[in-house]
Amino acid sequence: MTEWCGWPVVEETTAWEAAQQILTDSELSDGLPLVPPTRRRLEAMVA
Amino acid sequence: MKDIADQEVIDLEDMDVEAFNEFAAKQGWSDGMPLYIPTEEKVAKFVETVRGDNRPYPPVPPRQVVPTIQALAANAVMAGCKPEYFPVATAAMRGVLDPEYNLHGTLATTHSCAPMVMVSGPVRKELNINCGSNCFGQGWQANATIGRALGLMLLNVAGAKPGEMDRSTQGNPAKYTFCFGENEEENPWTPYHVQRGFAPTDNVVTVMSGEGPHNLNDHGSTTGIGLLTTFAGGMANPGANTIYGKGPMFVIIGPEHAATLKRDGYTIESIREELWKRSRVHLSRVSKENLETYSTTGHKPDGDWLTIGRDPNDIHITVAGGPGKHSAFIPSFGGTTVACTRIAR
Numbered sequence: 038m039t040e041w042c043g044w045p046v047v048e049e050t051t052a053w054e055a056a057q058q059i060l061t062d063s064e065l066s067d068g069l070p071l072v073p074p075t076r077r078r079l080e081a082m083v084a
Numbered sequence: 085m086k087d088i089a090d091q092e093v094i095d096l097e098d099m100d101v102e103a104f105n106e107f108a109a110k111q112g113w114s115d116g117m118p119l120y121i122p123t124e125e126k127v128a129k130f131v132e133t134v135r136g137d138n139r140p141y142p143p144v145p146p147r148q149v150v151p152t153i154q155a156l157a158a159n160a161v162m163a164g165c166k167p168e169y170f171p172v173a174t175a176a177m178r179g180v181l182d183p184e185y186n187l188h189g190t191l192a193t194t195h196s197c198a199p200m201v202m203v204s205g206p207v208r209k210e211l212n213i214n215c216g217s218n219c220f221g222q223g224w225q226a227n228a229t230i231g232r233a234l235g236l237m238l239l240n241v242a243g244a245k246p247g248e249m250d251r252s253t254q255g256n257p258a259k260y261t262f263c264f265g266e267n268e269e270e271n272p273w274t275p276y277h278v279q280r281g282f283a284p285t286d287n288v289v290t291v292m293s294g295e296g297p298h299n300l301n302d303h304g305s306t307t308g309i310g311l312l313t314t315f316a317g318g319m320a321n322p323g324a325n326t327i328y329g330k331g332p333m334f335v336i337i338g339p340e341h342a343a344t345l346k347r348d349g350y351t352i353e354s355i356r357e358e359l360w361k362r363s364r365v366h367l368s369r370v371s372k373e374n375l376e377t378y379s380t381t382g383h384k385p386d387g388d389w390l391t392i393g394r395d396p397n398d399i400h401i402t403v404a405g406g407p408g409k410h411s412a413f414i415p416s417f418g419g420t421t422v423a424c425t426r427i428a429r
Contacts, residue, residue, distance in 0.1 A: 053101045053120065057164075061225070068228030069261075070118040070164040072102070 039076075047073035092154065093124060113162070113240050115232065115260060122158035130157035130170040137174070137428035142181055145188035147243035151177075159240055163233035169211060169226055172289055173233040175425040176201045176263075179291035180234070184421035190293035191244040194251050195325060197293040197417040198258035199238070200334070201231050202402070204277035205287035207427060208265040215265035217406030220297050231263030258296040264404055270339035271403035272346035279352065279402075280424045287427040292332060292400075293420045295324070297412035302341065308348030311341050311411075312355065316362030318413050319392060322369045325418035326392040329383035332422045333393060334414040335359065338405040352401050360396035364389035 039046045047056045056073035060066050104121045108114045141151050160173050180187050203213050214224040244250040268275040277288035302314040326333050367388050
């Protein structure tokens with residue numbers, strides 16, 4: 038995992054289940070499945 | 085539901101999760117939030133958790149299909165459940181299939197009702213089901229995904245597609261997920277499942293088709309009767325289905341309010357009686373047309389008042405939540421019941 042503007046960035050190759058655990062451990066989850074914030078998705082969101 | 089949903093196994097080739105979510109949305113399988121892919125491997129893990137529970141499922145209305153355990157498991161996987169949550173989700177499914185629950189009516193109605201899921205017993209701690217602060221809210225995977233799993237089962241197995249079979253006028257955020265645990269540890273009376281005849285060590289799921297929780301705020305009252313006056317005022321609602329006088333409702337008392345009521349000598353039974361007397365709706369708050377309708381359907385006023393529910397036993401009481409001077413009222417759909425199911429584990 039890396040960071041982007043202070044937020045965790047999940048690698049594209051990280052499995053969704055593993056990404057959920059990373060985000061849950063970072064206290065970023067509401068308990069429901071999250072779409073992993075990868076660099077590709079983050080850049081698309083702010084473009 | 086599309087025909088593709090009737091296939092037991094669908095070949096997704098190398099579809100990634102993002103593509104699966106788009107595919108699932110097109111099929112009408114999604115509630116709009118991210119889904120996990122229900123791979124055969126994951127579904128098998130979930131099915132393993134209910135091995136030994138061989139009671140057949142009846143046909144699920146409105147579609148009247150007999151669900152396979154794999155179909156139920158696939159929806160729990162998509163919801164984000166852990167495998168160990170699956171016996172709770174299947175118990176909830178069995179609960180809504182109680183004929184008195186009236187699943188067809190509760191799914192096809194224009195009312196906003198959603199399936200409330202309450203978990204009792206030691207399983208709450210084992211699965212980290214939130215019973216305390218923010219128990220109706222976000223932040224706990226078990227609460228969030230068990231309630232969501234039931235919602236997806238009702239969408240994809242029962243066929244309650246919004247705007248088609250699900251005719252709710254406005255819907256309700258609780259339709260996404262509505263699952264919480266009883267706060268048995270701070271309940272000064274008897275836990276709900278024990279009130280219903282189960283042993284304290286039993287793990288039980290209780291379901292009711294209800295609205296979302298209506299807050300009952302009372303920071304000012306320092307006596308039990310003061311709190312009950314406030315609660316009853318919040319319950320006396322001419323716009324809730326309870327005004328039809330033919331269904332259950334829940335009052336979920338916060339621990340601080342419960343302690344005050346207990347201190348003043350109230351029991352579950354005396355709380356019910358007091359709320360029953362005080363939650364009546366004065367006829368001045370009911371339209372002439374509605375009053376005529378209620379009278380023709382057998383719900384006649386008692387003097388100048390209309391009762392909510394049939395008798396005090398329609399008011400179901402338990403304790404949940406954390407610190408603070410709040411409780412909650414959950415009116416039901418009306419033509420439904422409160423169904424309890426032991427969790428098979």
